[in-house]
Amino acid sequence: MKRYLLVTLMALPLTAQASTPEQRGFQVYRQVCATCHSLNQVHFADLTGIGLAVPDIKAYAASHQVPDGVDDDGDPKTRAAHLTDPIGSPYPNEAMARLANHGDVPPDFSRLAMTEEGGAKRIETILRSYAPKPVDVVLGPGSYYNTAFAQNHIGMPPPLRDGQVAYADGTKATIPQMAQDVGAFLDWVAHPHRVARSDTGLVVLAYLAGMTVLLALLKRRVWKRLKESRQ
Amino acid sequence: MSKPDTTPSGWLETRLPIVSAFRREYVDFAMPRNLTYLWNFGAFATIALALLIVSGIFLALNYTPSVAEAFNSIEMIDRHVSSGWLVRAIHMGGVSMLFAALYVHMARSLYYGSYKAPRELLWLTGLGLFILVMIAAFAGYILPWGQMSYWGATVVINAMNAVPLIGPALASWLLGGEGLGSVALHRIYVLHFVTGFSIVGVIVLHVAALHVVGSNNPTGVEPKASDDVVPFHPYYTTKDGLGLCLFLMVYAALIFFVPDLLTLANNYAMANPLVTPGDITPEWYFAPFYAILRAVPSKLGGLILSAGSLAVLFAVPWLDRSRVKSARYRPMLRWAILGLFLTFIALGVAGMHKPTGLWLAISRVSVAYYYAYFLILLPLLPKIEVTRPLPASLRGESV
Amino acid sequence: MSRRIASLLFYLGSGSCFDVDTFLWPPDDHFILFKQDFMTQDADRPTSSPSCPLPGGGTRRRDVLSTVIVGAGCVGACALAYPFLDSLNGTKNTTLGEDDSIDVDIAALRPGQQLVVTWRGWPVFIQRRTPEMLASLKATDIVQHLRDPDSKILQQPKDAMNWHRSVVPEIGVLIGICTHLGCVPSYATPSANDKAGKYSCPCHGSQFDAAGRVYKEAPAPYNLPVPPVTMLSATQLRIGQSKGDPAFSIASIQQI
Numbered sequence: 001m002k003r004y005l006l007v008t009l010m011a012l013p014l015t016a017q018a019s020t021p022e023q024r025g026f027q028v029y030r031q032v033c034a035t036c037h038s039l040n041q042v043h044f045a046d047l048t049g050i051g052l053a054v055p056d057i058k059a060y061a062a063s064h065q066v067p068d069g070v071d072d073d074g075d076p077k078t079r080a081a082h083l084t085d086p087i088g089s090p091y092p093n094e095a096m097a098r099l100a101n102h103g104d105v106p107p108d109f110s111r112l113a114m115t116e117e118g119g120a121k122r123i124e125t126i127l128r129s130y131a132p133k134p135v136d137v138v139l140g141p142g143s144y145y146n147t148a149f150a151q152n153h154i155g156m157p158p159p160l161r162d163g164q165v166a167y168a169d170g171t172k173a174t175i176p177q178m179a180q181d182v183g184a185f186l187d188w189v190a191h192p193h194r195v196a197r198s199d200t201g202l203v204v205l206a207y208l209a210g211m212t213v214l215l216a217l218l219k220r221r222v223w224k225r226l227k228e229s230r231q
Numbered sequence: 232m233s234k235p236d237t238t239p240s241g242w243l244e245t246r247l248p249i250v251s252a253f254r255r256e257y258v259d260f261a262m263p264r265n266l267t268y269l270w271n272f273g274a275f276a277t278i279a280l281a282l283l284i285v286s287g288i289f290l291a292l293n294y295t296p297s298v299a300e301a302f303n304s305i306e307m308i309d310r311h312v313s314s315g316w317l318v319r320a321i322h323m324g325g326v327s328m329l330f331a332a333l334y335v336h337m338a339r340s341l342y343y344g345s346y347k348a349p350r351e352l353l354w355l356t357g358l359g360l361f362i363l364v365m366i367a368a369f370a371g372y373i374l375p376w377g378q379m380s381y382w383g384a385t386v387v388i389n390a391m392n393a394v395p396l397i398g399p400a401l402a403s404w405l406l407g408g409e410g411l412g413s414v415a416l417h418r419i420y421v422l423h424f425v426t427g428f429s430i431v432g433v434i435v436l437h438v439a440a441l442h443v444v445g446s447n448n449p450t451g452v453e454p455k456a457s458d459d460v461v462p463f464h465p466y467y468t469t470k471d472g473l474g475l476c477l478f479l480m481v482y483a484a485l486i487f488f489v490p491d492l493l494t495l496a497n498n499y500a501m502a503n504p505l506v507t508p509g510d511i512t513p514e515w516y517f518a519p520f521y522a523i524l525r526a527v528p529s530k531l532g533g534l535i536l537s538a539g540s541l542a543v544l545f546a547v548p549w550l551d552r553s554r555v556k557s558a559r560y561r562p563m564l565r566w567a568i569l570g571l572f573l574t575f576i577a578l579g580v581a582g583m584h585k586p587t588g589l590w591l592a593i594s595r596v597s598v599a600y601y602y603a604y605f606l607i608l609l610p611l612l613p614k615i616e617v618t619r620p621l622p623a624s625l626r627g628e629s630v
Numbered sequence: 631m632s633r634r635i636a637s638l639l640f641y642l643g644s645g646s647c648f649d650v651d652t653f654l655w656p657p658d659d660h661f662i663l664f665k666q667d668f669m670t671q672d673a674d675r676p677t678s679s680p681s682c683p684l685p686g687g688g689t690r691r692r693d694v695l696s697t698v699i700v701g702a703g704c705v706g707a708c709a710l711a712y713p714f715l716d717s718l719n720g721t722k723n724t725t726l727g728e729d730d731s732i733d734v735d736i737a738a739l740r741p742g743q744q745l746v747v748t749w750r751g752w753p754v755f756i757q758r759r760t761p762e763m764l765a766s767l768k769a770t771d772i773v774q775h776l777r778d779p780d781s782k783i784l785q786q787p788k789d790a791m792n793w794h795r796s797v798v799p800e801i802g803v804l805i806g807i808c809t810h811l812g813c814v815p816s817y818a819t820p821s822a823n824d825k826a827g828k829y830s831c832p833c834h835g836s837q838f839d840a841a842g843r844v845y846k847e848a849p850a851p852y853n854l855p856v857p858p859v860t861m862l863s864a865t866q867l868r869i870g871q872s873k874g875d876p877a878f879s880i881a882s883i884q885q886i
Contacts, residue, residue: 041306072738082730084721110306111499114491190499192310200317201487207706208483212476214699219469221695226264226461289714311721314713321713472699 019169022050025185028178030060031165033109036101038089041110042189045083050188057083064088102142104155113183113190120187122148127179130158256442261460262467263448263625270446270467271474272336277434278475279329279482284427286322287371294374296420298413301376302501324486326368327493328478330516333361341547342568344556345447351548353444356437358544363430365517370423372514376416377498382511384411384419393530411504451556452625459625510585518582519575523601525586526594536598543605550605553613560619564612571604731870733862736801742820742827746806749869752886753806753814754857756867757827763840764799766826776843778853785809785883786856789874795841795856797874801867803859804842809885810834810850829854855883 026047029039044061048054061081066088068079081088089108091097097105113120129148139145139153146154165173188194236244244250293312295304308315337357340346346354373384388411391402405422407414445454454460461467485492493515497508513521523540524533543550558565574597581597584590732749739745739758747754757763766772773779781791789797796802806814806829813833820827820840829838837845842854857880858872872878880886 041303041310043311046310114496115500117496193316197316197320197487197490201483204483204487205480207702207709208476208480211699211702211706212473212480214695214702215469215473215476218695218699219473222465222469226466285714289717292718293720307721308717312717313719313721314716317713318717 019167019171020051021181021184022188023052024167024171024178025181025183025188026050026052027167028160028165028173028182029109029185032159032178033182034087035090036097036106038091038106038108039087039110039189040089040108042087043084044081044087046192049192050185061085067092102155104142106156109186109189111190113186120183120190123186124179124183126154127160127182128176130160258462258464260442260463261454262446262463263454263459264461264466265448265450265625265627266446266467266470267449268470268474269335269339269449271471271478272332272339274471275475275478276329276332276336278478279325279332280430280434282321283325283329284431286318286325287424287427289318290322291424294420296374296413296417298376298416298502301374301416305375320486320490323494324482324490326371326514327485327516328482329364330368332478333364334516337361338572340447341571342558343447343449344451344551344553344558346548347551347556348548349444350440350447353437353440354548355545356433356440358541360430360433360437362541363426363433367423367426367430368514368516370419370426372498373416373419374423375498376502378500378502378506378508379495379498379511381411381502381504382507383513384415386511390524390530390534393534395531447556448625449557449559450622450625450627451560452621452623455624512583515579515583518580519578520582522578522582522586522590522594523598525582526591526598536602540598540601543602547605547609550609551613552610553616553618555618555621560621561612561616562619563616564608567604567608567612570600574600574604731868733866733868735866737865744817744819747869749805749857750880754869755802755804755806755817755829757802757804757817757840759794759800759802759840760820760825760827762825763820763827764794767794767839767841772826772839775845775847776839777846777848777851779843781843781853783852783884785853785885787858787872787875787878789872790856790859793841795843795853797859797861797872801861802841803857803867803869805855805857805886807855807886808833808836808850809844809852809854810836810848815854852884855880855886 029037044057044064047057047060061083064081064085064087065078066081066085068077071077089097091100094105113123116122118125126146126148129146131145131147133139133145137145137152142155143153144155144157145152148154160175160178162174163172165178167173171177236242240250290308293304293308293315295301305319308319310316312318340354340357369383369387373380388402388405391405392398394401405415405418407418409415448454495512495514500508512518520537520540524537527533527536553561553564555561558568577593578597578601581590581594586594730750732747734745734747734756736745736756736758739756741758741760742763743758745756747756759767778785781795786795794802795804808815808831810831811833813831815829815831815836815838818824818828818830827840829840829842831837831848831850834849836848836850838848838850838854839845842856844850844853857869858875858878860868860871860873862868
């Protein structure tokens with residue numbers, strides 16, 4: 001009996017694996033942000049890059065419906081998304097996006113951490129800077145009070161609240177935590193192949209450094225001949 | 232007469248003497264023995280161009296030149312095509328490295344008087360190459376169809392429209408009649424690669440012109456004796472090779488570790504014809520000319536000054552009549568030309584900022600000095616300067 | 631040793647005598663001076679390379695450094711070529727086992743009729759067979775005209791290795807690509823003259839019977855391929871998965 005208890009206790013840490021910020025950020029994206037924001041350039045299959053298991057990705061893709069031409073009656077039909085499809089937009093077209101968001105289109109996330117001045121850190125700051133509107137401030141409909149902006153307002157309603165998401169590894173889902181995780185996820189989305197890039201770069205620089213040394217030696221040897229023979 | 236060469240290379244030689252030509256031009260070719268590393272930058276530019284052309288061809292296999300698909304096809308290359316991110320990075324980084332090499336190369340020529348007789352045509356073909364490179368870079372930047380692509384194109388085409396007589400016609404040909412859309416993008420795509428390939432042809436002319444007169448050297452004194460020169464191989468093959476490794480290290484550091492340093496982040500947003508971004512800046516290599524364009528309030532005036540800044544370079548061999556080539560022996564010119572380089576850099580920095588207040592003042596002063604250098608100082612200095620005595624041979628004063 | 635190999639490679643590569651040392655260290659008097667004053671005639675040049683058997687290494691020093699540099703340079707050049715050539719693979723790099731099955735509703739399919747759908751970019755013929763068609767498939771007299779009547783060559787999943795080449799006899803599913811050179815065969819609907827129905831390829835005249843089995847006279851070598859099919863119900867079938875042969879992959883067939 002004691003042996004079985006011990007084995008179970010040892011197995012427990014293996015089932016609740018620590019997740020990375022990008023994985024947690026993806027979970028927040030999926031449950032909160034994807035309601036309004038699109039991810040048009042990232043394919044479902046790309047999510048293996050943050051360590052998601054293939055069956056989970058397949059299930060996620062299967063839960064999305066994408067347009068699939070017309071059926072025999074001439075009506076548009078849909079199918080479940082394939083792994084090579086883009087994660088896409090929650091809205092079927094731009095007009096619906098504007099209708100649902102008082103005339104604005106929620107920006108696509110694919111490169112937001114790059115085009116937003118200040119990058120992922122700025123996005124995190126924006127998410128953390130919602131505050132109750134002071135009494136003397138007047139905001140139009142569709143504007144929400146946010147101290148991260150010079151004019152103190154933003155068109156996006158506060159998306160995060162404490163405990164909104166139940167992280168798989170038990171991390172407490174406070175607003176700062178979720179903001180940070182979303183920032184990490186968007187940073188990963190905006191910089192594809194970042195790891196491969198730096199790894200390749202190290203190899204290339206090491207190779208070039210070696211060649212520099214060798215060529216410096218050869219060059220010196222060649223040019224020394226000049227000094228020797230032609231005084 | 233040696234006995235007939237029956238080897239395979241001998242067979243080729245009697246029909247097309249490329250083996251002996253190669254040996255003559257790139258192995259045995261006599262070079263001044265005192266060239267510094269500043270003379271490597273022509274070779275660096277050629278390598279950067281070769282990488283740009285090869286990466287460009289492979290990018291072209293996956294790129295679609297239409298408004299609907301351009302941005303998406305580039306994202307596809309960056310994210311989903313095998314090694315596409317690297318091919319694209321080589322292409323984007325290559326442009327900056329090419330311009331950097333060319334600016335150093337041209338500065339070297341200005342400083343050491345490499346444009347003077349008998350090298351005037353070398354200088355002119357080089358300037359022609361520079362203009363072709365600028366056209367190719369401008370066209371290439373439009374292709375991703377990001378915000379900066381679209382609005383940069385808009386600014387330049389409107390500037391083109393301001394050119395009297397031929398401007399509107401040129402702009403109309405580029406656009407294909409309607410506004411900046413798929414027709415224009417397709418034409419700009421063809422312009423981009425046709426210009427790129429033309430550059431290769433003009434380089435052949437440039438190097439041919441060089442090989443007639445031979446390289447200049449830091450003293451400006453032409454080689455006179457056989458021990459003033461060394462064969463290109465192995466002396467300058469090894470020196471160029473070493474310099475190339477360092478050049479490639481900078482290139483690699485740029486594309487692998489700081490890829491966003493020189494790119495404008497706003498170009499990762501798809502072009503929106505209804506929303507102009509808050510600050511339109513060109514890429515760094517066009518910034519000096521952009522600063523000149525905005526230095527004066529007049530549209531045509533800015534255009535004339537900006538185009539004129541290139542045009543005046545064509546006249547340099549005839550503006551500068553000094554018999555002394557190298558600025559090493561012309562102390563007054565040395566200060567003047569260092570001032571020119573600083574001015575150009577200042578223009579570059581000013582071009583990346585809004586043309587107001589301090590930056591506008593810097594631009595104006597810099598434009599004034601730029602023109603003063605070429606139009607006043609260059610013709611005037613030979614009359615009033617005292618040059619240092621030239622050495623007897625390029626091997627220096629010690630001989 | 632490496633120097634000998636390098637010399638050998640240079641020798642073989644240039645097709646003429648080419649010595650590593652001479653390549654890297656041309657003799658001092660070996661270059662021409664440019665410019666009119668210094669131009670020498672070709673005839674004045676000293677005879678170029680010394681007569682060169684494979685270098686024995688006797689009089690020349692070992693030039694390890696140059697050889698290593700040239701070798702490493704070649705390695706670097708090949709490594710540089712890799713991403714360019716790899717990019718030719720395009721976006722076909724998903725190894726994630728895509729499930730691209732399609733579900734087809736055949737309720738409206740009449741006997742003798744064929745429906746064409748697309749699966750994986752290929753045309754797929756779905757037939758509802760008449761009793762006469764089934765009888766003709768069983769008949770022995772056409773068997774002698776067929777190249778592979780018993781479907782011995784792997785062109786179908788296991789549950790289609792039968793006399794009707796399908797999961798259920800009444801429904802036939804075939805990939806409509808002629809195994810000769812890839813044209814799409816036309817379907818001859820069973821008519822009063824020919825109750826069996828068959829396929830004829832317009833390009834080079836290959837003929838297939840109603841179950842896609844190729845005739846001997848045809849230039850096509852193999853039967854029409856059968857995709858993996860599961861009958862979800864009497865009116866719904868799924869192309870892409872086979873319940874009777876789950877491990878089957880269409881990539882394993884002899885030829886599409």
